[in-house]
Amino acid sequence: MLSQPPLWFIVIAFVLAIGPLVFIHEMGHYLVARWFGIGAETFSIGFGREIVGWTDKRGTRWKVGWLPLGGYVKFVGDMNAASQPGNDDGLDEAQRAQAFHLKPVWQRFLVVLAGPMANFLLAIAIFAAFFATFGMPRTPSIVNMVEPASAAAKAGLRPADEIVAINGQRTTSFEDLQRIVLIRPDERVRMDIVREGRPQSLDVTIGAREIADEFGQKFKVGVLGVGRQDRVLERLPLTEIIPMSVGYTYRLTRSMIDGLGQILVGTRSTKDLGGPLKMAQIAGQQATLGPFEFFQLLALFSINLGFINLLPVPMLDGGHLAFYTVEAVRRRPLSVKAQEWAFRGGLALLLALLMFTTVNDLASFGIADRLGRLIG
Known part of the structure; x- marks a missing residue:
């Protein structure tokens, strides 16, 4: 730590x-x-x-x-x-x-x-x-393994299933899947998958887990209980870099809107609201990890x-x-x-x-x- x-x-x-x-x-x-x-x-x-x-x-x-x-x-x-x-x-x-x-x-x-x-x-x-410079994170949203007794196992997910959407939000990559799941601990969602070429829908109650970051701070996050393939950083043609950056920014903004909506309806604790002091602490922490992490935080x-x-x-x-x-x-x-x-x-x-x-x-x-x- x-x-x-x-x-x-x-x-x-x-x-x-x-x-x-x-x-x-x-x-x-x-x-x-x-x-x-x-x-x-x-x-x-x-x-x-x-x-x-x-x-x-x-x-x-x-x-x-x-x-x-x-x-x-x-x-x-x-x-x-x-x-x-x-x-x-x-x-x-x-x-x-x-x-x-x-x-x-x-x-x-x-x-x-x-x-x-x-x-x-x-x-x-x-x-x-x-x-x-590095490529875009684009690991396929295909289940590589399912943890026993996890939310995914209880819902009936299997290895080789492709998760294409959660609650109507498209998951074109495993990174999209993580972004949506992390802010929904204990929430029941509809999951659209493709299994052996056939589309299906599952009702899933996302699990919850308390994790700690590099500095020992604890957070409650949503956990599905699936493993992914090796992470893929895809090199993009120059013509696709800006459109993909716009889409990535939009999806992160959508996550913020979802998080605020959860606080307003009471499914997320108001303790998760942070102010200037928390922002300052996070800025200092990310700066110690290096310029890459700091510029990510800046975005x-x-x-x-x-x-x-x-x-x-x-x-x-x-x-x-x-x-x-x-x-x-x-x-x-x-x-x-x-x-x-x-x-x-x-x-x-x-x-x-x-x-x-x-x-x-x-x-x-x-x-x-x-x-x-x-x-x-």
């Missing part, structure tokens, strides 16, 4: 992971805004007091804040960093021409959408580089950042997109008061979620147990 990396290393790894992802995200907003002639007053990586910064010839203040938990672009006409529409009475003619909130709704929609999309594009680029974090920002929560990009959709349907924006209350509610929700995940993170670190032993 590997020892946990020191705190200073975790902090550096977290900043090196989150900083570029936030920069890419905000640069997506900024570049599309520039394309539409929208002016930017501030481009910030991090929140809080400015550590370092400079102002470019267009008047944009580029800066780094002391709290590395996100970032923002404040456009001309914005009331604050959350892009709440400001009062345009004090804007001169040149500022009105560059004001974000005075642009057509479809332009504002694309500017906001560009941030999450930039994160997905970064993940696609990282996977494309891996697939071009997963990037997908996570893009996905979370698309959730329809005020203060997040998804909340803005929801407002613009309503505006496009109604042909007029929501009232300033309605948007203000929505932003307050979104902020309260995000702060509550941050507190909840921080408590989860501290519990996973064993802080509560240590305090209990000290008190006792």
Whole structure:
């Protein structure tokens, strides 16, 4: 078992992971805004007091804040960093021409959408580089062996069966199979297989097992109880690298959606929700394993950042997109008061979620147990 990396290393790894992802995200907003002639007053990586910064010839203040938990672009006409529409009475003619909130709704929609999309594009680029260098994991989803008394054995799976789908999700490789099964411990699923050339369907209750990673952290995961053939890394033609990277990113995003859905319906514990502290710990751990593992984690974090920002929560990009959709349907924006209350509610929700995940993170670190032993 590997020892946990020191705190200073975790902090550096977290900043090196989150900083570029936030920069890419905000640069997506900024570049599309520039394309539409929208002016930017501030481009910030991090929140809080400015550590370092400079102002470019267009008047944009580029800066780094002391709290590395996100970032923002404040456009001309914005009331604050959350892009709440400001009062345009004090804007001169040149500022009105560059004001974000005075642009057509479809332009504002694309500017906001560009941030999450930039994160997905970064993940696609990282996977494309891996697939071009090492090949794509594509082990056939054919059962090589079945463990006795396992979930697979109880369902009647046999060696040489090809698993083609689980709950309607295609499993074109053993890697797809693992991705779907791991997040479904104790869940009953429908499995589509091909046996001796004939398609069949089986009802399977996936097993559960507690495993530990290289650092001794324990997780409950789903287990089917089948063995695979030797792992295959397939070299892809240049024309297939990008499409396969897009598909790989989509499947990982689908797993995140499935995981969130399981938490919402109660089939997965809320203890599995992690926050910034857990992300920092994981970043430090993966960095100690090498650059390959760290860049893989960077791609997963990037997908996570893009996905979370698309959730329809005020203060997040998804909340803005929801407002613009309503505006496009109604042909007029929501009232300033309605948007203000929505932003307050979104902020309260995000702060509550941050507190909840921080408590989860501290519990996973064993802080509560240590305090209990000290008190006792």
